[in-house]
Amino acid sequence: MRWAALALAAVARAVVTQPKPTVTPPAPAVAPRTGKLGEFDFDKLAPYEQLRGEFDREKILGFMAERPLVVAKRLGVVASTFKRTRDAWEADEATAPERRTRGGMLRDAIASLGPVSVKVGQTLSQRPDLVGEEACEALKALQTRNAAFSNEAAFAYMADEFGLEHPGLLAPGIVADPSAPFRKTDAHWLASLEREPAAVASLGQVYRGATHGGQDVAVKVQRPDALRTVAVDYTCFAVVWALVEKWWAWKRGAAFDNGDIGEVVDTVADGIFDELNYDLEAVNAAEFKQSLDFLGFVDVPTFLPELSTSRVLTTEWIKGDHMERLGRRDGALMTQLAVEACTASLVLTGFVHADPHEGNLMLQDDGKVVFLDFGLMSRVDGDIMESFATGIRACLAEDYGTLAFVFQKVGFLTTPLEFREAPGVPYRDVADAEGLAQFEDELRSAMAATEGGSSRFGALAEVLNGKLSKRWKMFTPPYCLLLIRTFLTLEGIAAQVDPDFNIYEMSLPWALRRSLAPTSPQGVATLRGSLLGDDNRVKWDAILDLVQDDGGGSSEAASDVQPEADLGEALTAVVGSSGGAALRKTMRDIDAADLATKLVGPSGRVIRRKAALELCGAIDRKLMPAHREPPPPNPDGPVSLSAKGGAQISRATSPQSRRLAARQRKWQRKVARFLVAYHLRTQLAGGLRGVATLAKLAWLGARVAGGAVRQLVALQVRRAGKRAGFSR
Numbered sequence: 173m174r175w176a177a178l179a180l181a182a183v184a185r186a187v188v189t190q191p192k193p194t195v196t197p198p199a200p201a202v203a204p205r206t207g208k209l210g211e212f213d214f215d216k217l218a219p220y221e222q223l224r225g226e227f228d229r230e231k232i233l234g235f236m237a238e239r240p241l242v243v244a245k246r247l248g249v250v251a252s253t254f255k256r257t258r259d260a261w262e263a264d265e266a267t268a269p270e271r272r273t274r275g276g277m278l279r280d281a282i283a284s285l286g287p288v289s290v291k292v293g294q295t296l297s298q299r300p301d302l303v304g305e306e307a308c309e310a311l312k313a314l315q316t317r318n319a320a321f322s323n324e325a326a327f328a329y330m331a332d333e334f335g336l337e338h339p340g341l342l343a344p345g346i347v348a349d350p351s352a353p354f355r356k357t358d359a360h361w362l363a364s365l366e367r368e369p370a371a372v373a374s375l376g377q378v379y380r381g382a383t384h385g386g387q388d389v390a391v392k393v394q395r396p397d398a399l400r401t402v403a404v405d406y407t408c409f410a411v412v413w414a415l416v417e418k419w420w421a422w423k424r425g426a427a428f429d430n431g432d433i434g435e436v437v438d439t440v441a442d443g444i445f446d447e448l449n450y451d452l453e454a455v456n457a458a459e460f461k462q463s464l465d466f467l468g469f470v471d472v473p474t475f476l477p478e479l480s481t482s483r484v485l486t487t488e489w490i491k492g493d494h495m496e497r498l499g500r501r502d503g504a505l506m507t508q509l510a511v512e513a514c515t516a517s518l519v520l521t522g523f524v525h526a527d528p529h530e531g532n533l534m535l536q537d538d539g540k541v542v543f544l545d546f547g548l549m550s551r552v553d554g555d556i557m558e559s560f561a562t563g564i565r566a567c568l569a570e571d572y573g574t575l576a577f578v579f580q581k582v583g584f585l586t587t588p589l590e591f592r593e594a595p596g597v598p599y600r601d602v603a604d605a606e607g608l609a610q611f612e613d614e615l616r617s618a619m620a621a622t623e624g625g626s627s628r629f630g631a632l633a634e635v636l637n638g639k640l641s642k643r644w645k646m647f648t649p650p651y652c653l654l655l656i657r658t659f660l661t662l663e664g665i666a667a668q669v670d671p672d673f674n675i676y677e678m679s680l681p682w683a684l685r686r687s688l689a690p691t692s693p694q695g696v697a698t699l700r701g702s703l704l705g706d707d708n709r710v711k712w713d714a715i716l717d718l719v720q721d722d723g724g725g726s727s728e729a730a731s732d733v734q735p736e737a738d739l740g741e742a743l744t745a746v747v748g749s750s751g752g753a754a755l756r757k758t759m760r761d762i763d764a765a766d767l768a769t770k771l772v773g774p775s776g777r778v779i780r781r782k783a784a785l786e787l788c789g790a791i792d793r794k795l796m797p798a799h800r801e802p803p804p805p806n807p808d809g810p811v812s813l814s815a816k817g818g819a820q821i822s823r824a825t826s827p828q829s830r831r832l833a834a835r836q837r838k839w840q841r842k843v844a845r846f847l848v849a850y851h852l853r854t855q856l857a858g859g860l861r862g863v864a865t866l867a868k869l870a871w872l873g874a875r876v877a878g879g880a881v882r883q884l885v886a887l888q889v890r891r892a893g894k895r896a897g898f899s900r
Contacts, residue, residue, distance in 0.1 A: 212325050212396045220400040224482075227445040229438055236407040243411060246404050250285060257281040275310030282311070283319040286401040287444060290314050290374035320372045326379070326393045333481045334361055343381060360384075361479075365391065371531065373545065375447055380489060388489035389476065392450070399448055406441040439653055443526065447547025450485040456546035463521040468829025470513045471540040490544075492536035495665065502535055504669045508678070509541035511662050515679040518655065519561045519686040522552040526654035529661050550654040556582055558695040561686035568676040569717070570626055572616045576608045583649040584636065585611070590645035599645050614640060627674040629659045684742040689751035696754040703758055709766045712775065748839030756843060764851045765861055768868040772875075780872070784879030791884055 223232055236243055257278055264274035282293040293314045327339035327346055340346050343365035365381040372378075376394040383389055395401075446452055454475040464470040473487035480486045495503050510533050517524040525532075527548040534542040552560070559582050566574040579585045589607035590599040602610070618635045619625035625635070633656065636646060648656070659675065666673040690696050702714050746752040747759075770776055855862035 212321075214396065217397055217400055220403060223403050224399055224448065225445075227438070227442040229441075232403050232406060232441075233410060236403065242404060243407050246408050247411065250408065253281050253285060269306075272306070275306055278307060279310045279313055280319070283314060286405060287374040287395075287398060287447075288402065288405040288440075314374070320369055320377055321395055323367060323369070325396060326369070326377060329396055330361075330391070330393050330484055333484045336361060362389070362391075373531065375444075375547070383476075383479070389479070390473065390487050390489050391479075392485045392487075394448065394450070394483040402441070402444050402448065409441075439651070443548045443654060446549070447545075449482055449547070450480060451482045453485060453546045454480065456549050457543075460517075460523060460525060460543065460546060460549070463523050464513055464516065465826060465828040466832045467513060467516060468825035469509050469540050471536060471542045472546070473542065473544065490534055490536060490542050492534040492542060494534055495530045495668075498535055500669065505539070506533060506535040506541050507662075507666045507669050510543075511666060511675065511678050512682070513541065513543070514658055514662055515564075515675075516682045518552060519557045519564070519679075519682050522554065522557055524550040524552065524655060524658060526550045526658050527661075528658055528665075530665060533665075548654065550651070550658070552651070552655070554691040555695065556651070557686055558690055558692060558698075561683040562698075564676055564679045564683040565687065567626065567632065568674075568680055570616075570619075572619070573608070573612045576612045576615060579611075579636075580604070580608065582652070584646055584652075586645050586647070592643055592645075595642050611640070611644060614643070627672075627676065629663050629675050633660065681742055685745055688742060688746040688755050689749065690754055691751065699754050700758050704762060708761050708763045710762055710770065712770050716775070716778065744840050745836050747843050748836035752843075756847075759847055760850060764855060764869075765858070765865040768865045768872065772868050772872050776872075780876055780879065783876045784883055787876060787880035788883040788887065791880065792887065 220235075223235060260277050261274045264272050279293070282289045293311045324339075327342055330342055331337075331339040336342065341360055343360050343362040346365060346367070362381045363384045363386075366379055368379075369377040370380045370390070373392075375398045376392050379391045379393070381389050381391050454477065457472045457475060461470065461472045473490055476486045476488070493502075495506065498506060510528055514524060514528060525543050525546070525548075527545055528543065532544045534544065536542050559578050563575055563578040563582075566572070566578065576585070580587060580589070587604070589602040589604060589611070591602045591607060591610070592599045615635065618639045619631070622631045622635055622639075624631040637648075640646065663673070663675050666675070666678075687699065690699050703711055705711060746755055771779060852866075855865045858865070
């Protein structure tokens with residue numbers, strides 16, 4: 173083994189050796205902990221502190237170049253752990269399922285490899301389609317029950333961070349460690365602190381406590397060796413990929429074309445380094461909450477800066493439960509709200525939680541979904557958000573031509589397109605028009621042959637990575653890596669509640685909002701071009717498709733269960749917002765005469781009916797609000813998360829969201845009055861054609877009002893029948 177370790181050390185040094193930059197470690201606020209405590213040797217960990225802060229590839233590799241044996245040993249540990257676990261898994265195959273122990277062994281093996289491996293395991297725990305049900309169940313424990321480090325080390329680390337003389341001064345009842353050279357203080361840091369962790373994550377663990385003012389708090393303390401582990405694991409990835417490139421060059425006689433693999437590895441490492449900075453996490457939490465205040469059902473723990481440092485984070489204690497302790501219906505509510513929040517983030521705010529596994533989601537007692545752990549976040553540019561919104565609508569409509577165009581625009585496909593007939597054959601350039609048409613056909617066939625092709629994000633990932641990438645040169649843009657992880661994880665959680673869950677349906681209302689409120693010049697042109705022709709006549713088929721994408725009406729006459737955000741709400745939110753300028757201009761420029769002709773004609777029936785249902789619902793809510801209260805749901809009954817037949821579970825709101833909604837409705841009414849006045853003046857100035865248009869619009873209004881009255885009468889008859897049935 174000695175010679176193997178030396179050989180690996182030589183390889184590691186050859187790969188990572190480079191001029192090491194001069195690094196001046198920041199002066200610590202208090203004297204650092206030294207010596208050995210529990211499983212941690214602080215003398216060996218101390219040098220790694222100079223790597224703390226923003227991810228710096230050159231600094232890390234330069235630092236590790238002086239420690240090749242550390243890298244070689246880590247590579248050996250990973251390889252031996254992988255082999256041992258694989259052999260044990262295969263050996264346990266013949267054992268009866270109820271007597272198998274391989275699941276726990278797999279979980280413990282991944283946990284033993286540290287934070288990077290745990291992040292991978294947490295993602296795989298939501299993907300039974302990739303790793304199987306047995307492995308999936310075993311890995312779920314990594315979300316809230318990782319391998320803990322000793323309480324002794326955790327308390328010593330806390331005391332070190334706050335300059336306490338010894339850990340016994342953290343709170344009454346904590347065993348003192350008088351040997352630590354800490355600055356003396358006369359008061360306990362907290363009024364109480366539990367001696368066992370309430371939760372254990374990959375990079376730290378959480379203890380419950382209380383302040384002297386009586387506030388319950390959660391204290392998250394970072395693993396003392398977290399920084400070292402992440403730095404070493406990142407270097408191992410760099411070594412492995414460098415060796416792969418060298419092997420490929422030797423085998424093929426050419427440079428290894430790995431696209432952006434190195435950048436992808438750097439992106440993941442960058443995200444994990446951010447997780448090690450609890451100051452940044454507090455800032456991220458506040459920004460995430462503010463960005464989604466308009467929803468009204470998203471919350472984050474309140475950060476307590478006076479009780480926090482960059483390695484100890486103290487927040488309020490959340491009164492709520494994780495998925496494992498929720499009933500089926502409450503679990504569905506939490507899942508629905510989490511999916512909506514993340515999809516709204518993806519296409520509207522551009523600030524996305526990249527680690528929404530079950531351990532980082534809670535349903536608060538007030539009905540809000542609470543996100544935890546804001547170290548791993550993704551930022552999305554405006555034009556990319558517009559592309560994702562277009563892609564969501566294209567997936568739901570099975571419009572693979574538009575989807576192919578989006579793939580090329582966001583960087584999954586090369587420009588120009590590169591194609592080969594079979595693996596191993598050199599790529600050749602293909603003209604975009606010809607290539608996109610061919611890719612569209614292959615994408616359509618592959619999606620049709622894949623289970624859940626039109627409903628599962630995981631199916632799309634499988635088609636791209638497992639099928640089409642064999643013939644088309646494709647890359648995963650680094651900025652997409654964490655987003656993919658987010659939605660694979662959410663889809664896995666949702667599948668536990670509703671096996672028929674369709675993530676595209678749930679995302680559609682938010683995709684509509686983004687499509688109707690573009691910010692880029694190309695997006696504005698696309699919106700106008702999709703609704704109006706060059707002569708300002710409406711593209712009727714596009715309008716009908718948009719209406720039919722909507723989840724349904726908003727009255728009880730249409731359905732007892734509706735999605736929370738439909739086309740009407742999307743229009744209200746956009747028309748009454750600063751981002752709705754492009755839509756308002758399009759509505760102003762529309763040829764009203766042509767639109768009136770289509771609305772009163774046979775093809776306008778679906779829109780007239782929806783308008784009648786909306787009017788019926790508005791009248792019903794105004795006159796008989798008591799009938800809008802839904803019956804108490806069965807907490808353990810079947811639940812569908814479909815956006816077209818959703819869970820219809822009451823959701824929380826916030827003062828901010830209510831004020832925003834009221835403001836949007838107010839501006840919508842102002843915009844509507846302006847547009848009506850503008851088009852009236854235009855038609856009155858248009859002679860006989862204008863008079864004819866006004867007559868058609870008057871007839872349209874009468875038909876919609878008549879339809880609303882009929883629906884309202886039918887609704888009252890149904891209610892009377894129900895009351896009569898109950899009385900018997």
